[in-house]
Amino acid sequence: MANEQDNQLKKVISHAKEYGFIFPSSEIYDGLSAVYDYGQNGAELKNNIKEYWWKFMTQMHDNIVGIDAAIFMHPTTWKASGHVDAFNDPMVDNKDSKKRYRADVLIEDAIGKMEEKIAKEVEKAAKRFGESFDKDMFVKTNPRVAEYQKKIDETNDRLKTAMSSGNMEAMKQLIIDLEINDPISGTKNWTDVRQFNLMFSTEMGSVADDANKIYLRPETAQGIFVNFLNVQKTGRMKIPFGIAQIGKAFRNEIVARQFIFRMREFEQMEMQFFVKPGTEMEWYEHWKQTRMKWHKALGLGNDNYRFHDHLNLAHYANAACDIQFNFPMGFKELEGIHSRTDFDLKSHEKFSGKKLQYFDVESNQNYVPYVVETSVGLDRLFLSILSNSLKEEKLASAEGEEGNERVVLSIPPALAPYKIAVLPLVKKDGLDEKAKSIADDLRSSFRCYYEEKDTIGKRYRRMDAIGTPYCITIDHQTLQDNTVTLRDRDTMKQERVAIAALKDKVSESVSLTGLLQSIK
Numbered sequence: 001m002a003n004e005q006d007n008q009l010k011k012v013i014s015h016a017k018e019y020g021f022i023f024p025s026s027e028i029y030d031g032l033s034a035v036y037d038y039g040q041n042g043a044e045l046k047n048n049i050k051e052y053w054w055k056f057m058t059q060m061h062d063n064i065v066g067i068d069a070a071i072f073m074h075p076t077t078w079k080a081s082g083h084v085d086a087f088n089d090p091m092v093d094n095k096d097s098k099k100r101y102r103a104d105v106l107i108e109d110a111i112g113k114m115e116e117k118i119a120k121e122v123e124k125a126a127k128r129f130g131e132s133f134d135k136d137m138f139v140k141t142n143p144r145v146a147e148y149q150k151k152i153d154e155t156n157d158r159l160k161t162a163m164s165s166g167n168m169e170a171m172k173q174l175i176i177d178l179e180i181n182d183p184i185s186g187t188k189n190w191t192d193v194r195q196f197n198l199m200f201s202t203e204m205g206s207v208a209d210d211a212n213k214i215y216l217r218p219e220t221a222q223g224i225f226v227n228f229l230n231v232q233k234t235g236r237m238k239i240p241f242g243i244a245q246i247g248k249a250f251r252n253e254i255v256a257r258q259f260i261f262r263m264r265e266f267e268q269m270e271m272q273f274f275v276k277p278g279t280e281m282e283w284y285e286h287w288k289q290t291r292m293k294w295h296k297a298l299g300l301g302n303d304n305y306r307f308h309d310h311l312n313l314a315h316y317a318n319a320a321c322d323i324q325f326n327f328p329m330g331f332k333e334l335e336g337i338h339s340r341t342d343f344d345l346k347s348h349e350k351f352s353g354k355k356l357q358y359f360d361v362e363s364n365q366n367y368v369p370y371v372v373e374t375s376v377g378l379d380r381l382f383l384s385i386l387s388n389s390l391k392e393e394k395l396a397s398a399e400g401e402e403g404n405e406r407v408v409l410s411i412p413p414a415l416a417p418y419k420i421a422v423l424p425l426v427k428k429d430g431l432d433e434k435a436k437s438i439a440d441d442l443r444s445s446f447r448c449y450y451e452e453k454d455t456i457g458k459r460y461r462r463m464d465a466i467g468t469p470y471c472i473t474i475d476h477q478t479l480q481d482n483t484v485t486l487r488d489r490d491t492m493k494q495e496r497v498a499i500a501a502l503k504d505k506v507s508e509s510v511s512l513t514g515l516l517q518s519i520k
């Protein structure tokens with residue numbers, strides 16, 4: 001990771017801790033690797049993100065309903081889903097640094113470097129040729145680019161074959177042939193590549209002999225598949241329809257070094273959309289576009305998102321892509337969109353002996369539906385929002401502002417932990433009582449932060465740092481004419497507003513309804 005990116009991630013981690021967003025789990029015992037707790041502000045932000053997703057899925061689509069399935073499931077579920085046999089990551093250790101890596105990630109990173117080289121050649125040529133530059137032509141004809149591209153294609157092919165056949169020797173050979181160095185020790189002293197199953201297991205039942213090995217679910221999707229008929233029948237759902245779910249998932253990740261990007265306990269927001277076989281590609285396209293719009297409506301910058309098509313398809317998919325986000329570590333997967341065919345339902349039919357089919361009245365036929373899945377990591381979304389919103393700004397001397405720089409968290413107002421801070425200018429002359437009564441009045445509409453300590457400038461700074469979109473200040477004039485100063489977090493502009501007009505004014509920009517309506 002480049003130094004600048006590394007620094008930005010470090011800043012995000014320390015800000016998240018200092019302002020009550022994220023703490024290392026069981027920190028008094030020195031933490032637990034790749035497990036984190038959400039603090040008082042983090043829990044609010046996380047709940048607001050969930051609500052944005054849940055309402056978009058289940059309220060704005062009349063053919064999608066939500067469920068909440070248990071984390072523990074019958075162990076055969078994971079046989080049927082393929083997780084017992086195939087939910088493995090290939091791992092490799094560097095003998096000098098003693099660091100462990102995912103072999104496929106090392107290889108993908110090497111491919112990424114070759115892609116960067118092509119991008120650099122293109123950039124250089126674009127500068128040289130100016131307006132007359134034809135990028136497609138250049139990529140097709142330039143010998144150096146062609147050579148890189150050939151190597152990329154060959155590597156992708158070899159990676160795909162090795163992964164799908166579980167050939168770990170071929171993975172090791174790829175690492176050798178690509179001359180991959182350990183980023184820490186700089187050496188090529190690698191162990192063999194081994195498969196590692198990512199599921200956590202435990203035992204259910206009080207008597208050792210009767211105890212059954214069960215798993216903590218590694219994805220929420222299977223809870224939806226096993227309930228497909230329950231929901232379809234009781235909800236009288238007609239295909240196409242979706243089932244959504246938010247919940248915890250657990251993976252014993254091999255490498256867990258990127259804060260909440262890759263955790264061992266995390267939360268997923270998944271939706272399985274059941275469609276008629278043969279229509280899945282249309283729906284796959286539809287959900288790709290729809291999910292991208294949902295992300296972009298957050299206003300984190302359209303250029304920070306891109307699609308990445310999968311070349312190595314999972315055993316259950318006939319098409320798959322990621323929506324990647326420009327994290328402090330670079331572009332990485334934020335959400336997966338997968339066309340899962342009828343793999344899961346058919347497999348559950350086979351293992352359970354129960355039919356999981358839909359009767360189509362129009363064609364008078366029974367069939368096993370195909371599935372298009374959208375699956376986004378709640379914690380990764382949280383990180384995308386936090387890392388993109390954390391800014392250090394230089395200030396021109398603004399009235400009522402403290403110092404000449406500030407740290408501001410410009411999170412989308414609808415997701416902010418507090419929507420408004422109510423601040424009496426001084427704690428006397430009845431200003432504090434007036435402020436408390438205003439806060440009490442606003443509380444049924446918004447989460448309010450009341451604070452009377454320190455200078456107003458310092459209080460603004462604290463609110464900026466946790467992303468509160470508005471501050472109102474109660475001063476002596478308030479007592480005379482029932483107006484307050486309303487300060488905007490992003491512009492720092494202040495205006496005089498009647499107390500009676502506050503609710504409407506603030507609602508306009510902090511409501512989730514507004515955010516949902518802006519998805520276009």
Ligand code: ATP
Nearest residue numbers: 253261262263266333334335336375376377379380
């Ligand atoms: P990766 O390739 O990064 O391991 P994946 O392709 O295995 O991810 P999926 O199984 O498609 O991920 O899971 C769907 C989503 O769940 C991902 O897009 C990601 O946002 C989230 N996710 C997966 N694993 C983790 C994890 N260990 N920590 C946090 N979020 C995760």
